[in-house]
Amino acid sequence: MRTFLDVLNLLKKYDIYIHVGNRLWDIELAAIEIDNVYKAGLLEAKEYAQIKLVLRHEHEDEERRQAL
Numbered sequence: 001m002r003t004f005l006d007v008l009n010l011l012k013k014y015d016i017y018i019h020v021g022n023r024l025w026d027i028e029l030a031a032i033e034i035d036n037v038y039k040a041g042l043l044e045a046k047e048y049a050q051i052k053l054v055l056r057h058e059h060e061d062e063e064r065r066q067a068l
Contacts, residue, residue, distance in 0.1 A: 001050045004058045007034065010051070014042065024062045031055045 001007060007030055008018060016033050020026050034055065038048045 001047070001054050004030070004054065007051055007054055011037070024059065024066065027055055027059045027062060031059075 001010070004027065011018065011030065011033055014037055016037075018026050018029050018033065020029060031052070034043075034048065034051050037043055043051070
């Protein structure tokens with residue numbers, strides 16, 4: 001997992017499609033859904049941690065873009 005698109009594609013494997021219309025909200029919703037997928041036992045801890053890092057990075061970048 002390196003990009004937000006990778007995370008979205010992973011979620012699609014579980015029939016979870018995200019498009020709220022605001023990129024920041026999409027990232028936040030993806031984080032919630034990843035938490036749910038992990039709690040369901042479908043992800044390993046290492047993969048979950050990597051995904052959370054990607055999402056945190058994307059969230060910070062998007063907040064900076066919106067602040068400008």
